[in-house]
Amino acid sequence: MLAPPSSLGFTVARGPTRAPRSTPRPGMSKAHKRPRDGAARPAGAREEGRGKVATFFAAKKARRKAESAGGDAREKKRAPGAGSRAVEARSPRGKIPSRPPPSYRLSTCETDDASAASVLRPGDDEYEPCVRRAYAGFHVDPPETLARETHDAAAGAFESMRALGMFHRDVLAAGNVVSPTFVRRVLVGERGMTYHYQKLRIFAHSWHEQDISARARSGVSSGPDPSPLRVVRELNETLKARSARVLKQTRVTTRDDEMTSSHASRHDGSCDFNVALINLMDASAAASRSDVPLKDESRYGMGPTSVSWHSDSSLQPFSTVAVYHVCFDERAKNLQKKNDSSWHVALRALDGRTPALRVPLPSRATYYMLRDFNAHHHHAVLAGDTRRYSSTHRVAVVDKDTFDHIQRVCVSAVRSLPELREMAAKAKSRRKELATSAEHGDAFSARLARLTQNLGDAHREVEFQWIRMFWLQGEEHARAHAAYWRERIGELTQAWDAMELGLRWALECLRVDGVPGATGRGFLPNRRNYDLALYVFSAVAEAREAHFKRAASAAYAKLPETQRPVRKPAFAETSPLPENLRPAIAALARWKTRAERARAGER
Numbered sequence: 272m273l274a275p276p277s278s279l280g281f282t283v284a285r286g287p288t289r290a291p292r293s294t295p296r297p298g299m300s301k302a303h304k305r306p307r308d309g310a311a312r313p314a315g316a317r318e319e320g321r322g323k324v325a326t327f328f329a330a331k332k333a334r335r336k337a338e339s340a341g342g343d344a345r346e347k348k349r350a351p352g353a354g355s356r357a358v359e360a361r362s363p364r365g366k367i368p369s370r371p372p373p374s375y376r377l378s379t380c381e382t383d384d385a386s387a388a389s390v391l392r393p394g395d396d397e398y399e400p401c402v403r404r405a406y407a408g409f410h411v412d413p414p415e416t417l418a419r420e421t422h423d424a425a426a427g428a429f430e431s432m433r434a435l436g437m438f439h440r441d442v443l444a445a446g447n448v449v450s451p452t453f454v455r456r457v458l459v460g461e462r463g464m465t466y467h468y469q470k471l472r473i474f475a476h477s478w479h480e481q482d483i484s485a486r487a488r489s490g491v492s493s494g495p496d497p498s499p500l501r502v503v504r505e506l507n508e509t510l511k512a513r514s515a516r517v518l519k520q521t522r523v524t525t526r527d528d529e530m531t532s533s534h535a536s537r538h539d540g541s542c543d544f545n546v547a548l549i550n551l552m553d554a555s556a557a558a559s560r561s562d563v564p565l566k567d568e569s570r571y572g573m574g575p576t577s578v579s580w581h582s583d584s585s586l587q588p589f590s591t592v593a594v595y596h597v598c599f600d601e602r603a604k605n606l607q608k609k610n611d612s613s614w615h616v617a618l619r620a621l622d623g624r625t626p627a628l629r630v631p632l633p634s635r636a637t638y639y640m641l642r643d644f645n646a647h648h649h650h651a652v653l654a655g656d657t658r659r660y661s662s663t664h665r666v667a668v669v670d671k672d673t674f675d676h677i678q679r680v681c682v683s684a685v686r687s688l689p690e691l692r693e694m695a696a697k698a699k700s701r702r703k704e705l706a707t708s709a710e711h712g713d714a715f716s717a718r719l720a721r722l723t724q725n726l727g728d729a730h731r732e733v734e735f736q737w738i739r740m741f742w743l744q745g746e747e748h749a750r751a752h753a754a755y756w757r758e759r760i761g762e763l764t765q766a767w768d769a770m771e772l773g774l775r776w777a778l779e780c781l782r783v784d785g786v787p788g789a790t791g792r793g794f795l796p797n798r799r800n801y802d803l804a805l806y807v808f809s810a811v812a813e814a815r816e817a818h819f820k821r822a823a824s825a826a827y828a829k830l831p832e833t834q835r836p837v838r839k840p841a842f843a844e845t846s847p848l849p850e851n852l853r854p855a856i857a858a859l860a861r862w863k864t865r866a867e868r869a870r871a872g873e874r
């Protein structure tokens with residue numbers, strides 16, 4: 272039996288005298304496979320604060336940060352000319368250098384700055400040469416490229432999704448600023464996919480046939496027949512095929528870059544879209560009167576933007592983004608506005624010389640950002656006169672962003688818990704029984720360090736990247752995901768709950784009641800064990816504090832009650848650890864000092 276909670280030196284109502292509440296459910300244990308990539312993500316790293324925790328694993332964090340930075344180019348500022356640096360992108364076939372296209376100086380401009388501050392539109396004298404030179408990889412298909420049935424089905428599906436209330440504003444975080452998106456969105460995609468952008472993980476409604484049927488059975492309406500999710504999947508297939516064709520048609524062979532077809536496809540990257548992030552944008556006038564009024568584009572004076580300048584994040588390197596859009600005019604008899612070109616996509620190169628572009632998009636057109644276009648350009652959406660849907664088909668990263676991944680992390684962490692429980696029991700009996708050999712102590716300390724670190728990583732990842740991300744988006748979001756995600760988040764919460772108990776056992780291993788040596792020479796964990804545990808607990812405490820601050824942000828006040836954050840995972844009297852870990856951290860610091868004194872006394 273482990274010590275009662277009060278003896279840990281901080282107050283919790285009930286201690287870890289029970290077995291893990293949640294040996295994962297059968298569904299989870301079925302997948303007891305070795306983790307494929309082994310490496311836990313920088314667990315919670317995207318959300319972690321920068322307090323004193325940073326000092327302990329500073330180097331490690333820096334490395335992890337560098338690794339994760341590649342995926343998110345959103346709103347990064349670059350100095351003029353910086354765009355001419357080659358960046359290396361990792362692809363399944365290794366690292367491929369990605370060079371920005373050559374820059375273009377307007378013939379009428381005397382300086383780079385003047386050229387870079389200009390905007391070209393189709394029909395301008397230098398539009399075509401500029402696009403060919405500096406915007407390679409941008410391609411627009413006119414509406415006629417897709418079949419009429421495809422257009423009609425897509426328009427019907429988007430309208431049903433709107434009627435079903437599937438579109439919501441995402442509340443994003445950039446630095447300390449928390450703000451809702453101007454547009455409303457929904458993510459649809461492969462089973463178990465999520466998409467992480469601007470510190471928010473959004474969860475895909477699965478377009479898998481079985482999940483569509485399960486959704487219908489569970490009473491979560493997926494709308495009329497055919498299900499809009501199925502229609503989006505079909506649109507996705509159509510755009511995959513079309514993207515492959517566009518990639519083929521737009522390959523350029525240069526003399527020093529003689530391409531075999533495999534070399535060419537290496538640069539083409541994937542167009543095997545696994546998610547569609549669908550945006551619903553109100554007409555400019557209505558959007559400007561809304562709770563989240565549009566802002567004017569400030570760099571070029573392009574007017575109200577529904578999506579401001581950015582490059583897309585969390586995409587597989589060199590992968591294509593295909594954007595299909597359709598406009599509706601509520602005032603017109605025939606709602607679908609076929610000839611509307613009031614919506615524009617704006618593009619800019621990041622080289623400090625090339626003019627920006629303002630490209631009108633006829634309703635039902637599709638545009639493509641091919642290969643590494645997204646790495647060297649930003650895009651924005653300039654609001655038009657009608658309601659608009661844009662279905663953005665992407666090849667999102669999958670390493671750390673699928674349910675399979677986090678399930679593997681949890682299964683592996685939960686598997687280590689029995690060992691930790693035994694170690695906690697041993698540590699307790701040693702404290703009572705006196706002397707153990709130093710060797711035994713060293714092995715114990717090393718094993719404890721490893722288990723604490725792995726458990727801490729998994730615990731932070733599942734709590735901050737998954738469970739809290741899910742509930743941050745509110746009760747209505749949870750209901751909308753009843754068919755697939757809610758149950759899975761429940762499984763992850765069970766695993767997290769077991770990990771909380773594991774962390775308590777790790778604490779138990781480190782407890783030093785009095786000064787050992789006064790009553791005999793008990794087991795003393797080493798300094799690293801304490802530092803590691805302090806790191807793990809402080810990281811959780813800081814991330815929780817940051818999360819609560821974010822959830823309390825005024826940005827949520829603009830949303831209906833049902834879309835506001837839910838404080839989960841929940842803590843109860845019987846929880847192994849309290850939600851506020853500061854007292855535990857203080858106790859750990861005391862034990863560390865006592866252990867150090869005891870060690871010094873021994874010398």
Ligand SMILES: O=C(O)CCC(=O)C(=O)O
Pocket residue numbers: 548550578583594596616650651652661663
């Ligand atoms: O709607 C569009 O054309 C693009 C939307 C976009 O940039 C985004 O969703 O990130």
